[in-house]
Amino acid sequence: MKDTVLIGMSESGKTTLIQALMGQALRYNKTQVVTRHLQFIDTPGEYIERRYLYHALITTAADAEVVGLVQDVGRDTSWIPPAFSATFAKPVFGVVTKTDLARDRSDIEQARRVLANSGADPIFEVCATEHSGLEALWAYLDADEGPATGPGEPGPAADGTGEVTS
Ligand SMILES: Nc1nc2c(ncn2[C@@H]2O[C@H](COP(=O)(O)OP(=O)(O)O)[C@@H](O)[C@H]2O)c(=O)[nH]1
Ligand SMILES: [Mg+2]
Numbered sequence: 240m241k242d243t244v245l246i247g248m249s250e251s252g253k254t255t256l257i258q259a260l261m262g263q264a265l266r267y268n269k270t271q272v273v274t275r276h277l278q279f280i281d282t283p284g285e286y287i288e289r290r291y292l293y294h295a296l297i298t299t300a301a302d303a304e305v306v307g308l309v310q311d312v313g314r315d316t317s318w319i320p321p322a323f324s325a326t327f328a329k330p331v332f333g334v335v336t337k338t339d340l341a342r343d344r345s346d347i348e349q350a351r352r353v354l355a356n357s358g359a360d361p362i363f364e365v366c367a368t369e370h371s372g373l374e375a376l377w378a379y380l381d382a383d384e385g386p387a388t389g390p391g392e393p394g395p396a397a398d399g400t401g402e403v404t405s
Pocket of ligand 2 (some may be wrong): 253254255268269270281282283
């Protein structure tokens with residue numbers, strides 16, 4: 240499971256999503272400061288809503304392996320700027336939250352567009368309250384990426400002798 244920081248506007252559903260991914264009861268809890276829940280790092284919405292706090296996001300993201308940008312359905316505005324993903328020197332994925340609030344597909348597409356314009360890829364669609372779409376996101380966060388040989392697994396020796404190291 241990758242260390243993951245979630246970034247998005249206030250009330251976009253970041254904390255609820257983390258609770259759902261962790262299998263916890265959903266309980267509203269305003270995020271006032273950067274908070275770590277096991278492998279998840281939760282950030283206050285103010286960090287993206289105020290440009291002068293971007294540096295705090297960047298510093299926080301340094302502790303994560305992947306960055307998740309969150310945009311909820313049914314919002315006309317977004318504070319996630321185009322190409323924002325380039326701010327982070329690590330993979331950035333997107334999450335459309337609150338899909339239960341979509342009147343039709345176009346509401347979801349609107350949120351997807353914000354995330355796509357920011358450079359997030361891939362983009363997941365979830366509803367934390369109904370626990371839908373969480374499996375695909377979980378699988379992504381749990382996937383072993385990079386070289387075929389993950390840490391701790393045997394692999395070919397770096398000296399090219401073909402010997403297997405561990
Ligand atoms: N309808 C709906 N509401 C949700 C969902 N996820 C979160 N919410 C609600 O959205 C509000 C803000 O959620 P929260 O997780 O605190 O957002 P945060 O500020 O981004 O951490 C709360 O009232 C949640 O109950 C969802 O999937 N569907
Ligand atoms: Mg929160």
